[in-house]
Amino acid sequence: MLDPIERCLELSRLARSQQGTALERTLGELDAALLAARAALKPAELAPSAGDTTFMLDLTGYVTDWSPGAEQMFGYAAEEVIGQHVLTLYAEDDDDGTIAELFFDHDPGATAARTEVRRRKKNGEIIWVHLDIQLRRDEGMLVRVSQANQTLSELDKVNLHARIIEDSEQGVLITDAHERIVSINSSFTRITGYTPAESLGKTPDLLRSGVHDAEFRAKVRAAMQGGGPWRGEIIGKRKNGELFPQSVTISAVRDASGRISHTFSLFSDISVHKDAEARMQRMANYDPLTGLPNLCLLTTLVGQALTETKRSGDHGALLVVEITRIGAISDTLGHEIGNELFAEIGRLFRASLREGDVLARLDGHRFAIALLQIEKREHAGIVAKKLLAALASPIAVASHNLQVGAHIGITVYAEDGGDVTTLIRCADVAVSKAAQSIESNFLFYSEEMNQRAKEHLRIESELRQALQNNELLLYYQPKVSLRSGRIVGAEALLRWRHPVRGLVSPGVFIPVAEETGLILDLGAWVLEEACRQVRAWRDANLIMPPIAVNLSARQFDAELPRRIAAVLEKHGVQPDQINLEITESLLVRGTDKVIAIMNQLVAMGMALALDDFGTGYSSLAYLKKFPISTLKIDRSFVIGLPYEENDCAIARAIVTMAQQLRQEIVAEGVETAEQMAFLRELGCDQLQGYLFSQPVPAAEFATMLREGKRLAFANR
Structure with a gap:
């Protein structure tokens, strides 16, 4: 008997040679054969063969058989899959809740189905496959798999x-x-x-x-x-x-x-995109607060001017302006007021300049002005005066009339530099010097300034290394009673033993430390070392008078009492063994917070001395407010005694005032017997100076105490 497909082909060939009734009869037979062929191709007659990609599932979807073809297509060995649910082959995002292989769950009358789905191979690759599914009531389901052809017509x-x-x-x-x-x-x-x-x-x-x-x-x-x-x-x-x-x-x-x-x-x-690009350009080149060019745009504009200057031989100038008091105003009235004030200053400056001049904001409270072409160096100074004049009157912001100042540094190109970075650096050097000057609020840059600035940076760098390399030490200068001639105390003075330059004067490195903030680390080191030494002397059975330690105004914050108490406790030192010396600059700050900190220190049992009295802004009003127990007459008023009339008058006034306030008086810098005699006659309590001893190392000071060294000209 012929195969149904072969029978269809035979009837088709026969039909081509027939006509009329015979043709109709043959076509009828062909229709019947096609029905038989269609039945022959039904899934019900699918049967797995050795080369097929097939697998068997039970009625709940668990794999019961896995052909070699399935192993090759999906990458799973039979032992890895058999017993696993068919969901093992599903892609992770196939989460619509249906399982294609269990088609009869939603079509109970069906026994076969064909569908196209995504499935996951063992290596994670997602593939499209055709599934021919046949339900076998006794055995479960037979699934034949073939790779789907994804090409389009x-x-x-x-x-x-x-x-x-x-x-x-x-x-x-x-x-x-x-x-x-x-x-x-x-x-x-x-x-x-x-x-x-x-x-x-x-x-x-x-x-x-x-x-x-x-x-x-x-x-x-x-x-x-x-x-x-x-x-x-x-x-x-x-x-x-x-x-x-x-x-x-x-x-x-x-x-x-x-x-x-x-x-x-x-x-x-x-x-x-164009709008965004324009915004980006503005953000990149303009300051958001003032709307002025920023450093980036300033660098471009001045760079172009420098190129033109080299060609033409003309001159230009760059001014850096640092506004003062903005920080204090912001702290007091709020940053919004500070920002509005700074923006208003920018508008005032813009009105004071020519149209061709470039006004930019650098950072913080600083502006830069580029005078792209000037005929004479002095013209930049004229512009600086105009800028300072614009700040002479109070500036109205909100309901406030606010007064600010400025320091200006001026550099001229191409005389001082040939690139923007160098010019700004030189102007910054001049600004720093202008801030220290009492004669002018603006200065031109000079090479001498530059050398001093470089020396300043060198000292700062080496001082940081000195803290790490144990190059610091304390010397002690005795304080001597003008009544008994005995040593009644000492001042701990910081010294720096440089590995190359030897002992460096405090007058060289202390100002640098104050300016850079290193004074905080130095001050902490001095207090720590002084307490350590006092404890060492006590352990050596040496009765030591109070040691005075200098405090910087930068150290004076709310945490100071706690820090000092911690160091005292660490070394087992009593508060009355350490005196604290402060400068008049701290008194000028005269806020309630400063007074509260001083009262805490006194309550701990510490004595406070006012150092270098008379050189700053001291007055009876200050002395009445602060719990000061000792005044130290500055050496500048001692050096002319007893022959300089003004020095004598000042010394007499200080001693009289201190006596009225029941404060102890110490004279610094006493070098001659005549000075000592005059001070003793005035009623001064103690002296400190080369007449008795210069500052000495700790061991030498301890020897003085043991031997009972006394002042030779004191009353006995």
């Missing part, structure tokens, strides 16, 4: 391409060989406002803005005529007349004979 491709063009975010414009518009997409209408009815049959001149010159239009037309693709930016015009920037690509399409049949343009509205 030509019609599908055409439809897909059309859909892509229509749904594209880019506008699409297609013209024919006569430059008439034959097709547009929806984005074209969205961007330009022109509908298909308004644009089809027209030319692209519909979008012409008229802002491009003939040369530009010739390049675009050349691309439309087959001169090669063109990419660029064009200003187009919408239907409502609005101009807009667009990014465009234009290409020609040729037919089979090579003639240009169409031209297509892809374009995007880049208005948003």
